[in-house]
Amino acid sequence: MTVVIPSRKPVFVEETLTLPVGVVLLPGLFLMQQLHAYWRMAYIEAPRFPAVKKPFSELPALGDDRAALIVHRSRLSYLMLNRFPYNPGHMLAIPFREVVNLEDLNTAERADLMEIIVFGNQVLQAALKPDGINIGFNLGHAVSGGSIPHLHGHIVPRWDGDTNFMPVLGETRILPQALETTWEKLHAVAAQLAGKRKAKSGKRKATKPSPR
Numbered sequence: 001m002t003v004v005i006p007s008r009k010p011v012f013v014e015e016t017l018t019l020p021v022g023v024v025l026l027p028g029l030f031l032m033q034q035l036h037a038y039w040r041m042a043y044i045e046a047p048r049f050p051a052v053k054k055p056f057s058e059l060p061a062l063g064d065d066r067a068a069l070i071v072h073r074s075r076l077s078y079l080m081l082n083r084f085p086y087n088p089g090h091m092l093a094i095p096f097r098e099v100v101n102l103e104d105l106n107t108a109e110r111a112d113l114m115e116i117i118v119f120g121n122q123v124l125q126a127a128l129k130p131d132g133i134n135i136g137f138n139l140g141h142a143v144s145g146g147s148i149p150h151l152h153g154h155i156v157p158r159w160d161g162d163t164n165f166m167p168v169l170g171e172t173r174i175l176p177q178a179l180e181t182t183w184e185k186l187h188a189v190a191a192q193l194a195g196k197r198k199a200k201s202g203k204r205k206a207t208k209p210s211p212r
Contacts (some may be wrong), residue, residue, distance in 0.1 A: 054150070056150040057096075057150065060078060060096060065187070069179060069183050071120075071187050072120075072187070072190040072191075076109050076113070077096060077116045078093075078116070079093055079116055079155075081179055086154075087157055087159070087162055088157070088182055089128045089130070089182055091154075092152045093153040093154075094153075095113055097109065098150050099151050102137070105151070113153070117155060119190075119194075123193060130158055131158060132158040133158060134158060135154065135155050135156075
C-alpha cells in the first residue's frame with residue numbers, strides 16, 4: 001500500500017483525480033487552509049520608512065516624527081524606535097550632532113544624552129512594564145550595530161523568557177506588535193511624562209525665593 005504524504009508544493013484537486021491501484025490519500029490532504037491575519041493590512045497600508053543615506057542626521061529633519069519613529073526630542077538629542085529591534089520597544093538614544101565617539105560630545109551634549117537615556121528608561125517602564133532593561137553603546141566597526149558612523153545608545157526592554165530557540169536556531173526574531181503601534185504607545189507616554197516634568201520644573205521655579 002502506498003500512502004501519499006503532503007509535500008512543500010501540494011496538489012490542489014478541482015474535479016477527479018485518478019490514482020494507481022493501492023494508493024491511498026490521507027484525509028484532508030488537498031484541502032485549502034485559510035490563515036486569517038487581519039493585522040497585516042495595517043502593516044501594508046502604513047507609510048514606508050524613508051530611504052536616507054545618513055538616517056540619524058536626516059530623519060529628525062523630515063518634520064514627521066511618526067514616519068521617522070522618533071519618540072521624543074530634547075534640546076541636543078532624541079529617542080527613536082530601532083527599525084530592527086531586539087525586542088518590542090527597543091529604542092535608540094541619539095545626539096543630533098553627528099559624532100562617532102563619546103569623547104567627541106561636548107559637556108552639554110553628554111549631559112543631555114544621559115538625561116534622555118534616563119527618560120527613555122522611564123518611558124519603557126511606564127508603557128511596557130518590562131522585567132528589566134539593557135542600556136549600552138556599541139562603539140567601533142568591529143561590534144554589532146557599528147555600521148552607522150553616528151553615535152547612538154541602545155535602550156532594550158527585557159522580559160523573563162524573551163530568549164528562545166527561534167533566534168538561536170531559526171535566525172528569526174518574533175515581534176508581537178507592529179512598530180507603528182509601539183511608536184504610538186511610547187510617544188503618548190513620553191508626551192505625558194514630559195508634560196509632568198515641565199509642570200514640576202515650573203512649580204520649582206515659582207517657589208524659588210527671589211534674590212534680594
